Amino acid sequence: MPRKTEKKMKCNIIYQSSTGNTRFGAEIIQWQIQREGGKCDLTRVAAVTADKLEKYDAIGIASPVYSLQPAPNVTECLAQLPSFPGKYGFVFITYGMYPANTIATLAQLLQAKGIRLLGVQAMRAEESFTPIRFPGLILSAGRPTNHDAILVRNFASELIHRYTLVRGGYDISPGLAFSRSAALDSLTRFATKDMMRRMMGRVIVDRTKCVQCGLCAANCPTQAIELKPFPMLDNNRCMGCWGCINICPYDALASPLAKNRLRYKGIREYRKMQIEDYLARVP
Template sequence: MIGIYLSGTGNTKHCVEKLVHLLDERAKCVPLESPQVIDLLKKHDMVILGYPTQFSNAPFMVRDFIKKNSFIWDRKKVFCVNTMGLFSGDGTGCSARILKKYGAKILGGLQIKMPDSVCDSKLLKKDTEVNRQIVKDADRRIEQVADQIRKGKYPQDGLSFIAHIKGLLGQRLWFYYKTVGYTDKLKISDACVGCGLCVKECPMGNIQIKDHHAVSKKRCTMCYRCISLCPQKAITLLGNEVKEQCRYEKYE
């Protein structure tokens, strides 16, 4: 077994690591952008794939990764995990349907609520204690799911036809243009001091330093990692001002 994930603010990383280690404490978990990820995938038959939901869709980086490495999925057993701030619909189904095309067997899906991570919007923001309770509830749910899986029963969150319709009509149709590909909408203000942290942390290699200032290219995957970490709060995406730097570590 191996866990692989895209995680911007640490939510999905936590959920995948917790589930994988409850099932097999020796199993590895690696981020999707790791140079080792393909070699590790080749060695394992069971994969737990995790990512945050974006407008009831899997992030384009995740879908792109699956398609670019289509050769690797044949006969793999995959369990999909997606984290959400409020609503997912068929967030797990969005990657599961692609994986099936390449021969993967989808074992099940888990859609789990975690603290909202969209740093430049007031929507869905809650105080620290409420978010800590959300994390506790998520941990409890993961423990229950691990127990189910050990008994051979896999939850099917987000994989049904009804979930597909909910995701499609709930958000995906209305916001499809935001997730059809990578985005060039990342904004970096004059508050940037060129520290380079965003360059180091971006899973897409989308940011570079020019003349002591960070510059974004056109391959942002909307993970919010750079926005949640920038010491100067100089980076935004959907909004124009950082309201709260949302990191899983705040709620441990």
């Protein structure tokens, strides 16, 4: 009797990434899933639609930690999506200082949509919050490392293994227990959008440096920037994440607190090569 063909995972990873770390991790997961015979696509949060997700049997969420919380456009996207009973899901986050309850928040949002959780993973990355980036004193400097990449790659392999187990009727839920800290929830109430916005101060655009490339607007997690034709910030939407100031390749955006601070430009080495080439160098 012919052996039944094992169904391979077909997933879509919804991601938000400004400086590149979260996309870096998402691409490693994508690469490993495809290497093991599955299919995996990446979709920016702004491009997600319910119809687009229907054809996948697994949905991944990849988000950086902003002010001890998930990126706001990621949580808004999940809240607006319909239920997907019968689908599988996983959570991947990146953080510099502390992840707080970010994993629990995203996992619970997926479960609220009827999605069965396969796993969660966090990757440490260099702290990008400009006010606390001082020369010689940067949290998680140099992260992610090759070791971090290996851990994410192993996580992707474990996702495939769990996917196969669940489809075979095994219950993996006891091994996926996660807790939520009420104390950490209280802490995030202090890191409000208004407080972070006031800390950042007025964003100044140097029109002699700006080339109107649109990188700041395309990567803003709250869609607070428009080009008219130079960047214009909507203070009511801005959450003070400093992403626009960090990622501008021409340092055309600044604020009073950005002076004498080191801006974070992302993973320079990774940006110069394809993910296949990068992982080929990792043991």
